[in-house]
Amino acid sequence: MAERLGVGLVGDGELRELLGLALRRNPKRAHLLVSNVLGKHVPQRPSVVYGAGVELGRRVRALLGEDGVRRAVVVGYAETATGLGHSVADGLGGAPYLHSTRRPVPGVARAGGFEEAHSHATSHLLLPEDPDLLAADGPGSALVLVDDEFSTGNTVLNTIRALHERYPRDHYVIVALVDMRSPADRGRLTEFAAEIGARVDLVARNTxxxxLPDGVLEKGQALVAQQEAAGDAPQDGPPHP
Incomplete structure (x- = not known):
């Protein structure tokens, strides 16, 4: 990706240990950020995978305090952050956990949903067994949203906007292994929090x-076509949960 398309990662030494780049067969993005500690696409020791999430969960616990932890709910994003969300919930101290899915389940009512515009499968559903799981438990009760990386913030903003209309609350915490937003995207999150009248915190391991050079999407599509012709097409992720 760096040599053929000119895509680059800017950050400190740990960021380069946490992340790599892959070619993506997707008409909306040419690149995929691949985590080296997530345990989804690159083999990694279970202790490293679990420990990364637990560490983030402990940071959220310190942010919320004991009373906030008791009333927090953790939501992980399918498919990549389902396991990460579990370990963040463990680090938080056993908070209820739910991950999104792209598959409706007969007999389970939809409690919410949102769009991940850049994805190969855009629609996410939230299907808790308890229909009141996502309702706020009084002032200060936080909804903790867990993803592997925070690139533009669009998916998280879509999530909060959709859930805030149905289950309004005054505190959201976004958790990610890496925060890769541009300065403009960082400003959008601040403006969004003011718009909905809620506190929005971000906890990330690294930033x-x-x-992305000009024309990277077209160059990426051409490279995908070249690899497909050679019988070596890139894959865009595992089956949807």
């Missing part, structure tokens, strides 16, 4: 940015 950086992705540099």
């Amino acid at each position: 950086g940015t992705v540099t």
Whole structure:
């Protein structure tokens, strides 16, 4: 990706240990950020995978305090952050956990949903067994949203907007292994929090940015076509949960 398309990762040494780049067969993005500690696409020791999430969960626990932890709910994003969300919930101290899905379940009512515009499968559903799981438990009760990486913030903003209309609350915490937003995207989150009148915190292990040259999407599509012709097409992720 760096040599053929000119895509770059800007950050410190740990960021480069946490992340790699892959070619993506997707008409909306040419690149995929691949985590080296998530345990989804790159083999990693279970202790490293679990420990990364638990560490983030402990940071959220310190942010919320004991009373906030008792009333928090954790939501992980399918498919990549389902396991990460579990370990964040464990680090938080056993908070209720739900991950999104792209598959409706007969007999289970939909409690909410949102769009992940850049994905190969955009629609997410939230299907808790308890229909009141996502309702706020009084002032200060936080909804903790867990994803592997925070690139533009669009998916998280879509999630909060959709849930805030149905289950309004005054505190949201976004958790990610890496925060790769641009300065403009960081400003959008601040403006959004003011718009809905809620506190929105971000907890990330590391920060950086992705540099994309002009024409990268077209160059990426051409490279995908070249690999497909050679019988070596990139894959865009595992089956949807």
